[in-house]
Amino acid sequence: MPRKINREVTMPPPEPWQQDFFRALTMPLRGASRRATELNPVAEGHSAEFFAIAGKWIKPGASLSEAERLELYHRQYWYRVLDSLAEDFPVLRRMAGDELFWELIEQYLLGRPSRSFTLRHLGEEFAGFLEQSPLLDERQRTWFRALAAIEYAQMESFEALQCALPTPGDLEKKMIGLQEHLRLITIPVPAHLCYEWKNFSMAEHSPAEKVCIAVWRHASGRSERMCVEPDEAEFLIGFRNGVFLKEFFETLPEPHPEPEKLSQWFAAWQSRGWLGLPGEAGQQLLDEAFEWQGKHAMSSQAMPMC
């Protein structure tokens, strides 16, 4: 669901100068600004509307025209959102190749400016966008959408709440649920394999098959993903809203897995920190030895703009 800004108090609509300025910011990169990698402004390539907005509201300076001044903000906007989104989908970028990837994220952001206070949420609807993108063929749409869903789940997992981990004693007495940082996604192809591939050509040899991927965060804060068998995933989902174990196992619908298998699953979930006590705050540990990079390092939310 797209986020909505909550103003509660009825406020007037934005002033015309803000609406125009923002519209200019979000206009497509064109001409020199599209090819540039630095901020030197050139007015070449902009639409008549961009020039009209600059001329209407901006005062020319001693060394920059009104359009060049507006162009500085235009470039900064685009460089910031593009770089930030690119940082959050590194595997998809490798699979798509740079040219196609940048085209995709630019098209996505043109139709969907940020709706959140943080750049981390920029990719919220990227998977859905890829599923519809005319820039992709059917095979790309399927795989890229699945991969984007995994990569965004990692971002969600990174910042999700940590509930208390259940002790052996808790398992008998308390309601047991899943940690909010555990994300279970079902995708039509084994896109988690892309993490190990050098390029997308490997997908040609991989069969389409429905897979369930669990993305979660270690107690140290770093995230991981793994493939989960469909029957195990179905069981896990049963814990999503919290259950009392005794009651849960007494009312299992038939047929259900052998008790030994259930026991193995349960032990594995517990060892990976997937289970939690709903409503009880947990302690997030710090793994200082881990080399934090990319989204682990929160870099996409810390683009300098102060």
Add this chain to the structure above:
Amino acid sequence: MADSRFTNGKTLGTGIGLRVPHYEHILREKPAVDWFEIISENYMVAGGRPLAVLDAIMDQYQVVMHGVGLYPGNSDGLDMDHLRRLKKLVKRTDTPWISDHLCWGSVDGSVSHDLLPLPFTFEVARKTAANLKIAQDFLEIPLAMENVSSYAEFAMDEMTEWQFLAEVCELADVGILLDVNNIYVSSVNHDFDPMEYVNFIPSERVAQIHIAGHSRYERFIIDTHDHPVIDPVWHLYARAMERCGPTATLLEWDASIPSFDEVWQEAKKSEQWRKQNATENQPGGDDAAA
């Protein structure tokens, strides 16, 4: 010296911005830094590593919250959910004051993630001050507004930037986070005398000062926070300290971030400028003397 109502009565010396590449060094070495400034939005999360690091840092250090997403100049009002997130973090950090930028940044819920310039008009000043009053009342903590670097001026401006900053802060009765690097950057981009800016600011409202480096291009300057502080900015800092007296000072370094020690050495240069100032201007600042 700032009126204590803008600093919650807290006196802080030299600090630096808390940045990811320095986490490990800070947690391991526990360097003797007076305080750290955090970007509020980086810690507005439900859980995970950001809050774990923050909690560990707070065991040892005072932190002060500095936001980039309040956007008090938004003419369609404040985002109340954002204020709630801020307030939750205020309670967690025990920050003595909270700062953000005198700017706007979003329209109809779409966010620029930039600090966009405001037209310097009396109407915009009044509307922005009204938003700031709401924010300060809601947050129940002193709020300080930072002057931003800018690359454009509006044709409808009715006053200078420094007059606008003072007007808004006095109307809203909030403090000022005076960024002397931003003053310098804007002075080059808009061709004004930066010292006139520093001399005009109501010194009793200055709760905090920012220093930083920037990138100079052929025809303009961009506030990139990726270089050491240049001498003209230090001179503005010295004058600000002369006027404001001892004021919490923070170095920002956000891109091409060098080692912790290099950043900290750069920040500590401010102490030399303060000492020099104190020696030359006994017993106090020019406002005190006046």
